[in-house]
Amino acid sequence: AQSVSQHNHHVILSEAASLELGCNYSYGGTVNLFWYVQYPGQHLQLLLKYFSGDPLVKGIKGFEAEFIKSKFSFNLRKPSVQWSDTAEYFCAMRGNTGKLIFGQGTTLQVKP
Amino acid sequence: DAGITQSPRHKVTETGTPVTLRCHQTENHRYMYWYRQDPGHGLRLIHYSYGVKDTDKGEVSDGYSVSRSKTEDFLLTLESATSSQTSVYFCAISDRAASTDTQYFGPGTRLTVL
Numbered sequence: 001a002q003s004v005s006q007h008n009h010h011v012i013l014s015e016a017a018s019l020e021l022g023c024n025y026s027y028g029g030t031v032n033l034f035w036y037v038q039y040p041g042q043h044l045q046l047l048l049k050y051f052s053g054d055p056l057v058k059g060i061k062g063f064e065a066e067f068i069k070s071k072f073s074f075n076l077r078k079p080s081v082q083w084s085d086t087a088e089y090f091c092a093m094r095g096n097t098g099k100l101i102f103g104q105g106t107t108l109q110v111k112p
Numbered sequence: 113d114a115g116i117t118q119s120p121r122h123k124v125t126e127t128g129t130p131v132t133l134r135c136h137q138t139e140n141h142r143y144m145y146w147y148r149q150d151p152g153h154g155l156r157l158i159h160y161s162y163g164v165k166d167t168d169k170g171e172v173s174d175g176y177s178v179s180r181s182k183t184e185d186f187l188l189t190l191e192s193a194t195s196s197q198t199s200v201y202f203c204a205i206s207d208r209a210a211s212t213d214t215q216y217f218g219p220g221t222r223l224t225v226l
Binding site for chain 2: 004006009034036042043044045046049090092099100102103104105
């Protein structure tokens with residue numbers, strides 16, 4: 001079965017710290033991968049996406065993610081977080097069903 | 113932001129009552145989706161639509177029905193609400209199911225079933 005796993009459920013960082021959120025997926029075929037962010041009280045917004053090509057994908061607000069096919073991973077990174085990055089982050093994949101499958105989400109709390 | 117609205121934004125209801133949530137889009141996108149968001153589960157697909165009057169089940173469809181009589185509106189109905197359906201419901205839209213397509217989400221509806 002196709003699935004997505006986010007290892008970190010709750011991450012607490014201080015401002016200016018570096019961020020890496022893990023995402024692994026389970027599917028052997030071609031995948032599309034996404035990271036969405038949900039700020040407190042708001043809807044999900046697309047941070048970045050990978051369909052093909054360069055495995056290092058840059059998104060909005062200084063976020064990037066690297067697709068490593070051999071590891072079935074699509075980790076999200078940011079070199080220096082800000083208090084405004086406090087949010088919940090969701091990794092998602094789309095395999096051959098055409099439907100989005102989401103991970104459980106990671107809550108990021110950035111302390112000023 | 114994509115032109116997606118959901119109504120109501122908040123609703124409290126009692127067990128056993130029917131509830132209908134509405135998703136409205138102004139983007140003329142063909143595909144529309146209903147998800148529920150629960151702690152520890154991320155978002156799970158309830159139903160989706162690939163055109164007017166064309167719908168299909170998702171991962172957690174039991175207890176829910178949908179209808180789409182117009183391109184812009186996708187309704188989710190809880191036939192007889194239960195406490196396990198207390199959740200936040202998100203609608204999403206996409207232009208097509210192609211591999212390069214992206215889903216965009218509405219603001220959500222917080223439903224509490226007492």
